[in-house]
Amino acid sequence: MARQRYIQAINQVLLDEMERDRNIVLFGEDVELAIFGDTREVFNRFGPERVYNTPICETALTGMAVGAAAAGRRVILHLMFGNFIYTGMDAIAHQMAKLRMMTGGQMNLPITVIAGYGGGRSLAAQHSDTPYPVLMNIGGVNVATPATPADAKGLLTTAIRGNNPTFFLEASGRGGDSGEVPDGEYLVPFGKAAVHREGHDVTICAIGTMVRPALRAAQELEGMGVSAEVIDPRTLVPFDEAGIAASVTRTGRLVVVDEAKDRCSAASYIAGLMADTCFYALRAPIKRVTVPNVSMPYATNAEAAIFPNSAKIVAAALAITNDDHKRFA
Known part of the structure; x- marks a missing residue:
């Protein structure tokens, strides 16, 4: 390798x-x-x-x-x-x-x-x-x-x-x-998610480009006493519903990180799917970290302002791992 x-x-x-x-x-x-x-x-x-x-x-x-x-x-x-x-x-x-x-x-x-x-x-x-x-x-x-x-x-x-x-x-x-x-012939099956980091407090489902900031966020959360699992669907069609649901069932919380615009995003689909599949396991509302429903600007500072990043992911995770959401347990 x-x-x-x-x-x-x-x-x-x-x-x-x-x-x-x-x-x-x-x-x-x-x-x-x-x-x-x-x-x-x-x-x-x-x-x-x-x-x-x-x-x-x-x-x-x-x-x-x-x-x-x-x-x-x-x-x-x-x-x-x-x-x-x-x-x-x-x-x-x-x-x-x-x-x-x-x-x-x-x-x-x-x-x-x-x-x-x-x-x-x-x-x-x-x-x-x-x-x-x-x-x-x-x-x-x-x-x-x-x-x-x-x-x-x-x-x-x-x-x-x-x-x-x-x-x-x-x-x-x-x-x-x-x-x-991996060296030589190597195939990854469609419809099989990958767990990049194991955790037990919250699942961060990160799509494609969002895996890297999600892993940074998980590292920051660890220093705050929050154990985050980072899972990557790898393919959106077909989608590993069972793999994502297993992670959410273990942690009881979900943050979906998606670079698409929020309205009708993959994050919205995944959130709806997991709300249906894992309803009784959820201990807090599902959170989405996405791009607002606007076109991507050219200016670097304007682009950065609407782009998902590790700070936004940390904030979303902390919002559902604090004591205010224990009533969902």
């Missing part, structure tokens, strides 16, 4: 999987230039017959992905930014998500869509969204949000080898994060 940066782990998977399976094609905006670093050397190794730079037209790109997959190719589509999912939504929502069902399972669509998501880098409103709530709602597509280099490797490998469309959402601004990555 060696240490790799997050973006290196993704790049290595692309190189390894395209070497393993000559039926894989990769296309997208500036994939040859590898602006994010995740497609570095892919064009040089596999050439223009399998790697295609495309015009900036996501409507065409998502339609191409569906057509190529329906014709028998295994497709990797790089959309660069999560916001561009919106401009490619027609083929995503009406074709990619529905054709397997509409053909009675006769059509496989082995498509992996890669896109960076989230704020924190002053990329302004049109390049900083967290669009997975939209994808969760359309049905028929998997949604993976890896937080660590190891999960990036394992989830991307699973996505590429699968026969259903998957959105692999890269944690923007985390490409330089490093961590231990």
Whole structure:
């Protein structure tokens, strides 16, 4: 097991999987230039017959992905930014998500869509969204949000080898994060959460980019006498309801940390699900730490003001672990 940066782990998977399976094609905006670093050397190794730079037209790109997959190719589509999912939504929502069902399972669509998501880098409103709530709602597509280099490797490998469309959402601004990555072939199953830190007073369910501030918050809470468990769903579709519920049942309290906007967020879905599943185990109200229902600003200080961070997570956890909520026990 060696240490790799997050973006290196993704790049290595692309190189390894395209070497393993000559039926894989990769296309997208500036994939040859590898602006994010995740497609570095892919064009040089596999050439223009399998790697295609495309015009900036996501409507065409998502339609191409569906057509190529329906014709028998295994497709990797790089959309660069999560916001561009919106401009490619027609083929995503009406074709990619529905054709397997509409053909009675006769059509496989082995498509992996890669896109960076989230704020924190002053990329302004049109390049900083967290669009997975939209994808969760359309049905028929998997949604993976890896937080660590190891999960990036394992989830991307699973996505590429699968026969259903998957959105692999890269944690923007985390490409330089490093961590231990298993050697050789490594797959992470969809729908299986990961516990990053065990605790018994409160569960912090952190999605993707929010795992890092959640772990910092857990460390701060430990100094205050509060034991926090940090759990990462890793995939939002399919979702590990049983794994999250087991943690909440143990601790009796839940804080959900989500970089999406609060209204109709993944946090809202998880909170509702756990309120239903774990009602009698809850000792306090469920708290959400999310982004307000506004577009992400460009100014660094304005962006930081609305962005979830460890201080907000600590405050939410303390609000439900104090004596005022013992009446819920």
